Amino acid sequence: MINDIIHQDSYKDLVSKQIEEVISYLLKNNKEFSITANLDALKFSPELPTSIKSQLAKFSLYILANYTFTTITVKNGFLSFEAGFGSENFGSTVTVPLYSIFQIIIDDSILYLNPIATVDKFNKDPKSKSLNIFKNNPKNQDLIK
Template identity: 60%
Template sequence: MIKDIIENEDYKDLVSKQVKEVMDFLLLNDKEFSITGNFDAITFEPELPDVIKTQLPKYPLFILSNYTYSTIALNEEYITFEAGFGNENFGSIVKVPLQSVFQVILDESILFLNPVATVEKFNKNRKSNSMNVFKNNPNNKKFN
């Protein structure tokens, strides 16, 4: 089953290496690009204000160009960059684990797609919350 593959640690490591190699290639060739990533795994320093954070989708798009492109740092586990958010252009350093990079996009075309970014570990909070809502319904007590 696909779930057995995309949740396998060896496969996650393989995909992380592939994501890094693709981004290394683009950086080496001085190509600006974009990424989408699983929001649940992304961290911001400083933390984004709630008014901005709640506006971001599950897989936000980050356009890595101009100043943001010049701030990219890439290692074996993460890509980091500085970006501005909201009308105030609130500055934050974005840290995205490589295995949570869902897409690498070049010229509005998907260059790389990573199914590992959709694994359950990033969705635990959402899943447990919906399960609690389900269990709290008196009609569902028989499923406990």
């Protein structure tokens, strides 16, 4: 069964290496591309305002072209780039774990598809899970207010 494969850490590591090789190939050949990535695993620095982040889909499209393309780095299992968000073009550096990239797209065609990006155990922040468990316990309601 596919879940037996895509939930394994060793397969996640394999996919990360493949994605890194594909992106390195595109960068070496100066080919702009887009990605869709699992928002749950992304980091924004500075953090996006809630008004902007709430508008992003779980698998959002990021077009890595022009200035954004020139800011791409791939290091230690992560893709980073600078981008502007919202109508005010709020600037932020986006850091994406390679395994959370769902698609690599060129000219509206999918070049690479990654099922690992849909696996919550790899893409959810364990701290947020703990916080949600804490918040959902009725005995903790007085502590949250």
